[in-house]
Amino acid sequence: MxxxxxxxxxxxxxxxxxxxxxxxxxxxxRDGASTxxxxxxxxxxxxxxxxxxxxxxxxxxxxxxxxxxxxxxxxxxxxxxxxxxxxxxLNASQATGEVIPVGNAFELTVANDWSVESQDGRATVLASGSSRLVIVPAYRDSRSVTQVVAAEISTVDADGTGSWVVGEPTTFETDRGDQGATVSASSETNATQVWAVSHEGLTTVAVLSTTIESWTSAQPLVQDMVDSIEFADGQGGDGDAGATP
Structure with missing residues (x-):
């Protein structure tokens, strides 16, 4: 239908x-257009x-x-x-393997992966990652190297900002036969070690500051640098080698 x-x-x-x-x-x-x-x-x-x-x-x-x-x-x-x-x-620009003077009395060889951060008449600072090594020019000191490191580490032991555990000083000889002593201390997060090396009445002190995590890799290399310390001939006795720190 x-x-x-x-x-x-x-x-x-x-x-x-x-x-x-x-x-x-x-x-x-929609658009108003037919196509x-x-x-x-x-x-x-x-x-x-x-x-x-x-x-x-x-x-x-x-x-x-x-x-x-x-x-x-x-x-x-x-x-x-x-x-x-x-x-x-960066590694190529570092002073790795270079022999550098510290003050007027001695020189040392920079270890692998360490570089010179700063150097003036008061101290030479070497760096590697979070680790720092401060070395002072040689100065006259009548104390034994063991007494020197014990006095230096006492300032860390007296620090009230952390709970430090301090070890006993030990002695060693550098590659050139100079007498040295060292002592270390550690807290929950940080570690430090002090070295003292004596040569004919002159003494130098090196202090490592680092983290617990970096300690095992930094410490042996710093020991190598301290062992490489070589005093210049004729710097002992009454000559003026450097200021007392």
Missing amino acids: STGEPPAADAGASGDDGRRGRRERALGA WQPVAPTTETLEVLRQRLPLSIRLIGRSSVPGALLVLAIAAVFIGIVPLAAKLQ
Whole structure:
């Protein structure tokens, strides 16, 4: 039975032609135009879309496995190679293996991974990571090296900011045969060790300050540097070798 209404305009349409016609009429009704016309994207639109693309696609212009590999390669350079190169350059600029004077009376050899941080008439400071070694120029001291290190470590033992455990002084000889003594102390987080070396009436003191974590790696190298101390000939007796600290 007929309703008397005209058939829909797309009643006979089917498939893609029917869907295309409905889409065009809907867009025309919404925009007030009878026919939809595609509009090319502007330069600004393309730039916004480009910035939203993955980094690998922006770098090489297309999405691909080589693009992803390129990104990984760049990341590997910045994560691994650059820091390694920086460390090698830093080590190259350090004074490792160099013989340096301390005051006018003696010199020593800088150990591996240690460098000269500062040097003036009062002290030479060597550094390696969180560790510092302060060495004073030689001065006249009538006390034994054991007495010197005991007096130096007493200032640490009297420090009220930490609970220090102080060891007993021990004696040693440098590579040149000079007499030395050393004593160490440690707290919950830090460690220190004092060395004193005597040569013909002159004495020098070296003090290591470091963390508990760095102690085992720093201490043997500092001992090597102290062992390498070599006094100049004729610096003993009544000559003026340095000021008393």
